[in-house]
Amino acid sequence: MSILAEADLRLDAGPIDYALLLIYFVVVLGIGVMARRSVSSSLDFLLSGRSLPAWVTGLAFISANLGALELMGMTANGAQYGMATVHYYWIGAIPAMVFLGLVMMPFYYGSKVRSVPEFMRRRFGKPAHLVNAISFAVAQILIAGINLFALAVIIDALLGWPLPVSICVAALVVLAYTTLGGLSAAIYNEVLQFFVIVAALAPLTIVGLIKVGGWQGIVEKVTDKEQLSAWPATELTGIEHPVWSVIGLVFGLGFVLSFGYWTTNFAEVQRAMSAKSMSAAKRTPIIGAYPKALIPAIIIIPGIIAALIVPEMAQLKAGDTSSGVAYNDVLPLLMRDLLPNGILGIAITGLLASFMAGVAANVSSFNTVFTYDLWQDYIKKDRPDEYYLRVGRLATVGACVLAIGTAFIAASLGGSNIMDYIQALFSFFNAPLFATFILGMFWKRMTPTAGWVGLLAGTFTAIFIYAISEPSFGIELLELPGQGASFLGAGLAFVVDIVVSFAVSLVTRPKPDSELGGLVYSLTPKEDRAHSTTGDDAGWYRSPALLGGGVLALTTVLYFIFA
Amino acid sequence: MRLFDLRLIIAFLFGVYGVVLVVIGFGFTTDEDLKKAEGVNINLWAGIAMVVLAAVFAAWATLRPQFADTDKEPLKEL
Numbered sequence: 001m002s003i004l005a006e007a008d009l010r011l012d013a014g015p016i017d018y019a020l021l022l023i024y025f026v027v028v029l030g031i032g033v034m035a036r037r038s039v040s041s042s043l044d045f046l047l048s049g050r051s052l053p054a055w056v057t058g059l060a061f062i063s064a065n066l067g068a069l070e071l072m073g074m075t076a077n078g079a080q081y082g083m084a085t086v087h088y089y090w091i092g093a094i095p096a097m098v099f100l101g102l103v104m105m106p107f108y109y110g111s112k113v114r115s116v117p118e119f120m121r122r123r124f125g126k127p128a129h130l131v132n133a134i135s136f137a138v139a140q141i142l143i144a145g146i147n148l149f150a151l152a153v154i155i156d157a158l159l160g161w162p163l164p165v166s167i168c169v170a171a172l173v174v175l176a177y178t179t180l181g182g183l184s185a186a187i188y189n190e191v192l193q194f195f196v197i198v199a200a201l202a203p204l205t206i207v208g209l210i211k212v213g214g215w216q217g218i219v220e221k222v223t224d225k226e227q228l229s230a231w232p233a234t235e236l237t238g239i240e241h242p243v244w245s246v247i248g249l250v251f252g253l254g255f256v257l258s259f260g261y262w263t264t265n266f267a268e269v270q271r272a273m274s275a276k277s278m279s280a281a282k283r284t285p286i287i288g289a290y291p292k293a294l295i296p297a298i299i300i301i302p303g304i305i306a307a308l309i310v311p312e313m314a315q316l317k318a319g320d321t322s323s324g325v326a327y328n329d330v331l332p333l334l335m336r337d338l339l340p341n342g343i344l345g346i347a348i349t350g351l352l353a354s355f356m357a358g359v360a361a362n363v364s365s366f367n368t369v370f371t372y373d374l375w376q377d378y379i380k381k382d383r384p385d386e387y388y389l390r391v392g393r394l395a396t397v398g399a400c401v402l403a404i405g406t407a408f409i410a411a412s413l414g415g416s417n418i419m420d421y422i423q424a425l426f427s428f429f430n431a432p433l434f435a436t437f438i439l440g441m442f443w444k445r446m447t448p449t450a451g452w453v454g455l456l457a458g459t460f461t462a463i464f465i466y467a468i469s470e471p472s473f474g475i476e477l478l479e480l481p482g483q484g485a486s487f488l489g490a491g492l493a494f495v496v497d498i499v500v501s502f503a504v505s506l507v508t509r510p511k512p513d514s515e516l517g518g519l520v521y522s523l524t525p526k527e528d529r530a531h532s533t534t535g536d537d538a539g540w541y542r543s544p545a546l547l548g549g550g551v552l553a554l555t556t557v558l559y560f561i562f563a
Numbered sequence: 564m565r566l567f568d569l570r571l572i573i574a575f576l577f578g579v580y581g582v583v584l585v586v587i588g589f590g591f592t593t594d595e596d597l598k599k600a601e602g603v604n605i606n607l608w609a610g611i612a613m614v615v616l617a618a619v620f621a622a623w624a625t626l627r628p629q630f631a632d633t634d635k636e637p638l639k640e641l
Contacts, residue, residue: 340596
C-alpha cells in the first residue's frame with residue numbers, strides 16, 4: 001500500500017501545534033475515564049445501554065466511516081478525477097443510508113438483536129450466523145491493522161516519528177478509552193472527531209479557495225473541463241461509453257456496493273442500535289446523511305484546488321512523476337503550503353483523530369460480535385452478565401494486540417498491496433450479505449439452508465470475478481480498469497446470491513412462522529415497526545420519513561447544480 | 564449511572580482551541596504566516612469560529628439539559 005510516496009512531506013510543526021495535539025489526547029482519554037462510570041452491564045459496555053440521542057449516534061455513524069484512509073483517498077480522487085468523486089458521497093451513500101433508516105432499522109432495532117450477525121442467527125440459524133460472525137470479526141481486525149499501519153506511515157512522513165512508536169501509541173490510546181468506556185467512549189470520541197475534522201478541513205478549503213480565486217478561479221484554471229461535472233464519470237468507472245458508465249455507477253456503486261456496505265456493516269449499524277428509541281435509531285443514518293451530502297465541499301474541493309496550486313501536484317497531473325508525490329499526498333501538501341502554526345496543529349490533530357476513530361470503530365464492533373455472537377453463543381453460554389462484561393473488555397485488549405500484530409505484518413511486507421487486496425475482498429462480501437438480508441426480510445419462505453448457501457455462492461462469485469480481473473494475479477480474463485471490476489463483481493455476487501437463495505429455498509424447509517416474528521416484514525405487526533412520537537421523539541422535524549425525504553431532495557438539487 | 568453530556572465536552576475542547584488560536588492570531592502572527600495563507604489571518608478567523616461553535620454547544624446544553632424531559636422506561640435486557 002503506497003500511502004505516501006517518497007517525497008519530503010515533513011511539516012514544520014512547532015511547540016504550539018504539539019500542545020494542541022496533546023490537549024486533544026487528554027480530552028479523548030478523559031472521555032474514556034468519565035464514560036466508565038456509566039458502564040455497569042455488558043449491554044452498557046457493548047451497546048451504550050441503548051441510551052444515546054439521535055444527533056450523537058447520527059454524527060458517530062458518519063464519523064465511523066470518515067477514517068483517514070477515506071480522507072486521504074477521497075481528496076486524492078478529487079485531485080485525480082475532479083467532481084466525479086462526489087458520486088461516492090451522493091449516489092454511493094445517501095439512498096442506502098435513507099433505506100437503512102426507514103426500511104431496515106425497524107427490523108434491526110425492533111427485534112432487539114445486539115448485532116447484525118445476531119439478526120442472521122435469529123433469521124437463518126447457526127451456519128449462516130457463524131459464517132457472518134467469523135468473517136466480520138476477522139475483517140475488523142485486519143482493517144484495524146491496516147488503519148494503524150497507514151496512520152504510522154503518515155505520522156512518519158509528517159512528523160518523523162518511527163513507525164513502531166506511532167503504531168503502539170495510537171493503539172494504546174484507542175485501547176485505553178475503549179476498554180474503559182466501551183462503545184459510549186468510542187461514539188463520543190467519534191462525534192468529537194467529526195468536529196475536529198471539519199475544523200481542520202474548512203480553513204484549508206477557505207484559504208485554498210482564496211488562493212485559487214474562488215469557484216470562478218477553479219472553473220477557469222481546470223484544463224480538462226469534463227472534470228468539473230459529475231456525470232458521466234467515465235474516468236472514474238473506467239468504462240468508456242458514457243451511457244454504460246452511468247449505468248455502472250447507478251447500479252454498481254449506487255445500488256449494490258453502497259447498499260451492501262451501509263446496511264449490513266455492523267461497525268456502522270451498531271451506532272444506530274445504540275440509539276435510545278426506535279425513532280432515534282431510524283433517524284441515526286438519516287441524520288448522518290446530511291453531513292455526508294455536504295462534506296465533499298471540504299474534501300473534494302481541496303483535492304481539485306491542490307491539483308491547481310501545489311506545484312508537485314500540478315506536475316503529477318500533467319504526467320510528470322519526477323517529484324515523487326502521489327495523489328494521496330494532497331492533504332499533507334496543502335497543509336504544508338497553506339497553514340501557519342496553530343491551525344496546522346488542529347489539522348494534524350484532525351488527521352490523527354480520524355485514524356484513531358477508524359480503529360476504535362473496528363475494535364468496538366469486533367468486541368460486540370466476539371462477545372455476544374462467538375463467545376456467548378458457541379463457547380460459554382448462560383453465565384452471569386458480569387462475566388460477559390469482562391469478556392468484552394478482554395476482547396477489546398485482544399483486538400488491539402492483534403491489530404498491532406497485523407500492522408507490523410503490513411509494515412514488514414514493505415507496505416505491500418496485499419493489505420489493500422484484503423480490504424477490497426472484504427468489501428465484496430457485503431454485496432451478497434445485502435442480498436441475503438433483503439430477501440430474508442421480505443420473503444418468509446426463504447429457508448435457513450438458503451441463508452448460508454446463498455451467502456457462500458455470492459461470496460465465491462465476488463472472489464472469482466476479482467481473481468480474473470486483478471492484473472497482478474496474472475490470470476486477467478477480464479479487462480476493466482478503474483472501479484469497473486468491483487462494480488461488476490458486486491453486482492454479479494448480488495444476483496447469484498438471490499438466484500441461489502431462491503432455488504435452494506424451493507427445495508428446503510422454511511422456519512415456522514412463529515419463529516420469524518419481528519424478523520420478516522409480513523410477520524411483523526405494523527405497530528412493532530412504528531416508532532413513538534411523544535417525549536423526545538415528538539415534533540414534525542423528528543419524523544424519519546420527512547428527514548429522509550429532505551436529504552434525498554438536497555442530494556438531487558446538488559446533483560443538478562454540479563451536473 | 565447516566566452518561567455525561569457530550570455537548571459540554573465539545574464546548575470545552577473548542578473553547579480552548581478557539582482562545583489559543585485567537586491569541587496566536589492577534590499576538591503572534593508573522594508576515595510569513597500571513598503570506599502562507601494568502602494574507603488571511605487564518606488562525607484568528609478559525610479561532611473566532613471555534614469560540615462561536617463552543618458557545619453554541621454550551622448554550623444548547625444549558626437551555627435543553629440532557630435527560631430533563633426523558634420519562635421513558637429503560638429498555639429491558641434480553
